[in-house]
Amino acid sequence: MxxxxxxxxxxxxxxxxxxxxxxxxxxxxxxxxxxxxxxxxxxxxxxxxxxxxxxxxxxxxxxxxxxxxxxxxxxxxxxxxxxxxxxxxxxxxxxxxxxxxxxxxxxxxxxxxxxxYIYRRSVSHGQQTIHERSLIHRVVSVALLHGSAYVQMTGEAKYMNDLPLLSNTLYAEFLLSTEPHARITNIDTETAPPLSGFVSFINHTDVPSSNMTGILVHDEEVFASCVVPYVGAIIDLVICDSEQTANIAAHLIQIDYEF
Missing domain, CATH: 3.30.390 (Enolase-like; domain 1)
Known part of the structure; x- marks a missing residue:
């Protein structure tokens, strides 16, 4: 056609x-x-x-x-x-x-x-009534209007996809672990650089200070350096000039594990 x-x-x-x-x-x-x-x-x-x-x-x-x-x-x-x-x-x-x-x-x-059989149910709906009140009225136990309610209801709210792209914008794609607990023996990154649009990749060696992080105790690595503790652990960050190129480059990088 x-x-x-x-x-x-x-x-x-x-x-x-x-x-x-x-x-x-x-x-x-x-x-x-x-x-x-x-x-x-x-x-x-x-x-x-x-x-x-x-x-x-x-x-x-x-x-x-x-x-x-x-x-x-x-x-x-x-x-x-x-x-x-x-x-x-x-x-x-x-x-x-x-x-x-x-x-x-x-x-x-x-x-x-x-x-x-076809599953049917009524359309979900909900509402909240916010009554006007003067500034001298108490706040505790009183429903408050959400700060962005008006712009969301009128369609004026700006989201990430609504913002114009800046010049020279780069895109990042995480390279995640596919194994639940294994030692990284080799990371073959030679297949990614030849791609048109590939810029760089970042791993634990590029962290300027400590590679450790955590909420209360810093006991987790930002980028896995030796052992991946679970599936989905961050190993590398691939940087390219387009989202599609970054996705392809991340899948081209080969990681060898030892169990």
Missing amino acids: THDKVLFAVHTPIPSSSSKSFLRSYKQARRRDDSSGIVSYGTTDSETVYQTMVGKPTANKACELVLAELPFNEFTPSGQCKYRRTLVQSFLFKFYLYVCSKLWQTLVEQKHMSAV
């Missing part, structure tokens, strides 16, 4: 009801009416879906086949690749339950069948 074309409809042929074929589509978004879904998934199959999905090993194999067709990785736009892959597996299982309900099969536990 060329750049000057607009896709406004997709027509999917629906099999006749006599063939016992089923067609379902699923979507997961941050809000019910959000047009931008985290995952949109459609599936169709005949009565054989029930036969091929019976049994845990076969069901797991079906999930593996579906995931093999989804190129989710760390470079996927909007991220959340593991969460989105999990959603797809959930949708496949939900479709299986739907087929079972239509075929009146009873091999699935009844507690799982609630996933077949």
